[in-house]
Amino acid sequence: xxxxxxxxxxxxxxxxxxxxxxxxxxxxxxxxxxxxxxxxxxxxxxxxxxxxxxxxxxxxxxxxxxxxxxxxxxxxxxxxxxxxxxxxxxxxxxxxxxxxxxxxxxxxxxxxxxxxxxxxxxxxxxxxxxxxxxxxxxxxxxxxxxxxxxxxxxxxxxxxxxxxxxxxxxxxxxxxxxxxxxxxxxxxxxxxxxxxxxxxxxxxxxxxxxxxxxxxxxxxxxxxxxxxxxxxxxxxxxxxxxxxxxxxxxxxxxxxxxxxxxxxxxxxxxxxxxxxxxxxxxxxxxxxxxxxxxxxxxxxxxxxxxxxxxxxxxxxxxxxxxxxxxxxxxxxxxxxxxxxxxxxxxxxxxxxxxxxxxxxxxxxxxxxxxxxxxxxxxxxxxxxxxxxxxx
Amino acid sequence: xxxxxxxxxxxxxxxxxxxxxxxxxxxxxxxxxxxxxxxxxxxxxxxxxxxxxxxxxxxxxxxxxxxxxxxxxxxxxxxxxxxxxxxxxxxxxxxxxxxxxxxxxxxxxxxxxxxxxxxxxxxxxxxxxxxxxxxxxxxxxxxxxxxxxxxxxxxxxxxxxxxxxxxxxxxxxxxxxxxxxxxxxxxxxxxxxxxxxxxxxxxxxxxxxxxxxxxxxxxxxxxxxxxxxxxxxxxxxxxxxxxxxxxxxxxxxxxxxxxxxxxxxxxxxxxxxxxxxxxxxxxxxxxxxxxxxxxxxxxxxxxxxxxxxxxxxxxxxxxxxxxxxxxxxxxxxxxxxxxxxxxxxxxxxxxxxxxxxxxxxxxxxxxxxxxxxxxxxxxxxxxxxxxxxxx
Numbered sequence: 158x159x160x161x162x163x164x165x166x167x168x169x170x171x172x173x174x175x176x177x178x179x180x181x182x183x184x185x186x187x188x189x190x191x192x193x194x195x196x197x198x199x200x201x202x203x204x205x206x207x208x209x210x211x212x213x214x215x216x217x218x219x220x221x222x223x224x225x226x227x228x229x230x231x232x233x234x235x236x237x238x239x240x241x242x243x244x245x246x247x248x249x250x251x252x253x254x255x256x257x258x259x260x261x262x263x264x265x266x267x268x269x270x271x272x273x274x275x276x277x278x279x280x281x282x283x284x285x286x287x288x289x290x291x292x293x294x295x296x297x298x299x300x301x302x303x304x305x306x307x308x309x310x311x312x313x314x315x316x317x318x319x320x321x322x323x324x325x326x327x328x329x330x331x332x333x334x335x336x337x338x339x340x341x342x343x344x345x346x347x348x349x350x351x352x353x354x355x356x357x358x359x360x361x362x363x364x365x366x367x368x369x370x371x372x373x374x375x376x377x378x379x380x381x382x383x384x385x386x387x388x389x390x391x392x393x394x395x396x397x398x399x400x401x402x403x404x405x406x407x408x409x410x411x412x413x414x415x416x417x418x419x420x421x422x423x424x425x426x427x428x429x430x431x432x433x434x435x436x437x438x439x440x441x442x443x444x445x446x447x448x449x450x451x452x453x454x455x456x457x458x459x460x461x462x463x464x465x466x467x468x469x470x471x472x473x474x475x476x477x478x479x480x481x482x483x484x485x486x487x488x489x490x491x492x493x494x495x496x497x498x499x500x501x502x503x504x505x506x507x508x509x510x511x512x513x514x515x516x517x518x519x520x521x522x523x524x525x526x527x528x529x530x531x532x533x534x535x536x537x538x539x540x541x542x543x544x545x546x547x548x
Numbered sequence: 549x550x551x552x553x554x555x556x557x558x559x560x561x562x563x564x565x566x567x568x569x570x571x572x573x574x575x576x577x578x579x580x581x582x583x584x585x586x587x588x589x590x591x592x593x594x595x596x597x598x599x600x601x602x603x604x605x606x607x608x609x610x611x612x613x614x615x616x617x618x619x620x621x622x623x624x625x626x627x628x629x630x631x632x633x634x635x636x637x638x639x640x641x642x643x644x645x646x647x648x649x650x651x652x653x654x655x656x657x658x659x660x661x662x663x664x665x666x667x668x669x670x671x672x673x674x675x676x677x678x679x680x681x682x683x684x685x686x687x688x689x690x691x692x693x694x695x696x697x698x699x700x701x702x703x704x705x706x707x708x709x710x711x712x713x714x715x716x717x718x719x720x721x722x723x724x725x726x727x728x729x730x731x732x733x734x735x736x737x738x739x740x741x742x743x744x745x746x747x748x749x750x751x752x753x754x755x756x757x758x759x760x761x762x763x764x765x766x767x768x769x770x771x772x773x774x775x776x777x778x779x780x781x782x783x784x785x786x787x788x789x790x791x792x793x794x795x796x797x798x799x800x801x802x803x804x805x806x807x808x809x810x811x812x813x814x815x816x817x818x819x820x821x822x823x824x825x826x827x828x829x830x831x832x833x834x835x836x837x838x839x840x841x842x843x844x845x846x847x848x849x850x851x852x853x854x855x856x857x858x859x860x861x862x863x864x865x866x867x868x869x870x871x872x873x874x875x876x877x878x879x880x881x882x883x884x885x886x887x888x889x890x891x892x893x894x895x896x897x898x899x900x901x902x903x904x905x906x907x908x909x910x911x912x913x914x915x916x917x918x919x920x921x922x923x924x925x926x927x928x929x930x931x932x933x934x935x936x937x938x939x
Contacts, residue, residue, distance in 0.1 A: 160586065160587065162587060164579075164580075164583060164585065164587070164588075167579070167580035167582070167583045167588070168578060168579060168580040168583075168591075168786065169578070170578040171574060171578060176574050176575065179574060179790070180571050180574060183562060183567050183570060183571060183755075184567065187559060187560070187561040187562060188555075188558070188559060188867075189555075189558035189559040189750075189756065191558070192555060192558045192559075192867070192869055193855075193858060193859070193862075193869075194555065194858065194859075194861075194862040194867040194868070194869075195551065195862055195865075195867065196551065196553060196555070196867050197555075197558070197867075200559075227618035227622065227757070227773075227785060227788060228785045228786050228788070229785070229786070230773050230774075230775040230776065230784045230785030230786070231618065231773050231785055233775070234772075234773050234774055234775070234784075242658065242661065242662075245661070258775065259774075259775045259776050259784070260773075260774060260775030260776070260784060260785070263771075263774035263775050263784065264774045264775070266774065267633065267770070267771075267774050270633065270636070271633075271662060357786070359580075359786060364788070364790050365580065365786045365787060365788060365789050365790070366618070366785070366786055366787050366788025366789065366790075366791065366792075367788065379658070380654075380658075381625075381772070382618075382621050382622050382625050382651075383621075383625055383650075383651060383654035383655045383657065383658050384621040384624070384625070384649065384650045384651030384654050384655070385621070385650050385651070393621045393625075393650070393651060393654065394618060394619045394620070394621030394622055394651070394757070395559065395619050395620070395621070395748070395750060395756045395757055396756060396757050397618060397619070397755070397756060397757025397758065397788055397791055398756050398757065399570070399755050399756070399757075399790065399791065400757065400788055400790065400791060401757075464584075467584060467585065468584070468585075470585075471584075471585040471586055474586075476579075476583070476585040476586065476587050476588075477585070478583055478584075478585075
């Protein structure tokens, strides 16, 4: 049975050209970029090429504004904790939202232990944060605003450019977790106006465990990893050069193929959404109807559990997830869905479909074909559903 | 011209079987280990296999005591900062030595900003720390001792097992940076008696940018990377699975080949040392004569600069380094050599030879053949040397 992979938010398969670049690197280069001899120089060239490729993807002014990290999570931790330490004499207040990725929320939890204060803002039913609320939350003690560019569970795109204007006006730094947006939709750090931006290769056909942090020149960010002088003294440690070469190539390909990728995935996503809405009653489409990532569809199926749906789809060779990968293993309902006002039971019945470049209309049609039966089977076993039908 | 690579401390070439394992993984697996569907399970199996391979190399009691990290630097940062936060209510004093890797020293520098206190101990002329001095430095506020197993510039092996007994008696946690020892000499966390141990794949023919932290069960270590529930909730973020598969295979091979590798490298190193001592006057062999890593030779050549020596050897196709890779780019003399009592000028004339499994007697003999001439050429241009000869 062929597998239909619709869980690209958990990790994309490597692009064939990314594989090729990584395998070529594995077979030819092994020096350490910091070494001054010839082997070091070959490694250093590979590293700096990747830095340019990533800088180009997000329109950074200078490749030295790109710091390689071990993924989106480290990038976020570095941005938030690095500013917290760098500006600890200026203030200890940070603003965020209730629907951020766990790497943001839990970084802030740790900072609270170290006497930092956090304001976490509500979102509306579509998951949008109100820029006016951000401005209202700023105090003289505020050093950082960290708000995501695109939500990783419902896909809602936040008004980061507007928030950047507010941040600038109030002389507060702005970090955006753009992990689920970079490489999927056009992201330009200059037009967004952010000081810090996090991205990860495994959202756009690069390898897992590799990412980057964009640090606008002059932004006072302390290293998260202390040690040697790598990455322009912003991130110590010998680089994961094999992964970084993959990230660089993935960035170059994303830039090249962006204009074609996003509309194609959006057409597939819309087909999936329309098919499910037409065939399955009592479902909720989560996220903003239009300000939303093109490749993501979050659907809540009332009266049943997402986990059961996911496992029954797996039996059909269809891979989806119930929530963001980083929250897997948690039994609690999604904090994102609860924040948009969804009730607990409906939130538990959620599936996350995320499409990728290998997906076809046939894949989508297969889901539209098999899912209604699965949903009905589970609902027929659901006491909640029977009660609702009887009532 | 063939290249003679004698800079294995900066990074080892990948073992052919490590390459094979990584390329196989690149071509076959792409799921996220946290996903519950079939693609996730394949990834999860690869991850847990690597965890077992690393646990076996260092004789950890349970694979769950292994946490994958983005290299030795993150592993060290995690151990030190993780204990600092985990035990912040118990105390804020940490003991280390003056010859640690920059990842230790600079992690402690950051903790000082957050109101932690550090005692940094002297070493003797061979680079050895005195366990009695460690015991004397312990106060009721001490939460952690961090001392390296093998020094990365002079190779000296510290008496960690003795220090562990002292740590245990005084109920203080012990972390050892074993990055330059693991995979090179036998390392057993149980017989050492440590609570935390850092290792990195690129010291034993695995990929760069991948490492691990051994955390003995029950050790109160806060995550350094906050976010999702990966790595038994000890290190958030999607894993660098391609690199981790390489680390796992490198660990398995190191365990298999250990008995053969270390004596062979030591014989080559001794041949190099004897050859240089016999042919070049006014040199200093750094580190302990016997309690020393088998594959490392640190030699200080009086009256000249290590940097010039390194570049002239590079012209001959011989790659060596002047100091630890992580300190490259710094113009200051090595803090390790200064700590052992070497004068500044002599410390500046130091070369670090580190041997690996591909090196042969012919490689060593080539160095013994060409280096005396290079040293003499540089000395003939050295004002310091002329003055010394005249005086």
